[in-house]
Amino acid sequence: MLGLEYILDLYGMQHIELAEKLGIKKQNINLWIKKKQNISKRHLPTLEEIFGIEAKYFSKELTDLDKLEIQKEKLKQDLHPVIMKHEEQFLIGEENDLVEVPIYDKDEINQIEHDIEKAKLIKKFRDMVNRAEHQPYLDTFKLVLELLDKAQHEPTFHKTIEGLAHYLEVLPDWVSTGPEQDEFESELFEVLDDYNY
Template sequence: MNGLEYILSLYQVQHIALAEKLGIKKQNINLWIKGKQNIPKKYLPVLEGLFGINRSYFTKELTDIDKLEIQKEKLKQDLKPIVERQKEEFRVDEESDYLVKVPVYDKEELNTIERAIEKAKLVERFKQVIDIIDENPYMDTYALIVELLEKAQHEAIFHKTI
């Protein structure tokens, strides 16, 4: 789904209302959403200001993770949460392993969406690992990991093994 289309839907903004705010015709908004015309660069900072969403999201096809990130930003705007504390979490990515400080909010909705984003990122990484090659020689290992996750995810021995 196109970023602009998703954001307008999430914020419940009609095409005509946005067109009026931008001082353009409704047809321009329709062309942007259908991908028949790019959003002119001069409108990106305006859209970013109107919705409080990074301008890069307006012009691309969104992934599930992008949609969750946008929902999180909207929740922050709506709920105006307070960061109660920071917790350190271990993260692993392509470049390095590191500890990051993750905010813990006073609004559980935001903590829930943060967990959903992290879960979606893990699932995406798992898919990428499995798809590295067609004839993956470690498929049985991945199957075992999934089985362990299903059956023993809360057992201390499993966590110590990992």
């Protein structure tokens, strides 16, 4: 679905109303939505201003993640949430690091933030599985999924994953859950070093 169509639906705005705000004919809006014409670049700043949504979303086919991001912006406009505090969360991506994540006074905003993080993880996992061309890698993905499904509440599982993340330098050394974890990792690294070919 084209972003403009989704945004109009989410905001409950008719084509005619948007056309009046932009000073154009309703037919232009219809042509944009049917992808028979591109949205004029000169109208993008006005669209951003009307909806409080970044211009990049109006002209593209939206992913589920895009839709969640747009819903979050609408919720912020509707609820005017206040940031109550910040929590540190580990961010995996270009630069693995801890980031300050806002915690809002409105559960709806916190829930959609959680849904966005889940959608990002699902997308990343899907991309990784699609890149796995050989059977051994797929078998590893299957095993990881089984571990997550059956052992996600086991302390040993979490300690081992964090240890592997440090050993393989996915996590920076300064990120640790405490002295007990550091001791566990020290012993784990000895075993890993003995079997590292």
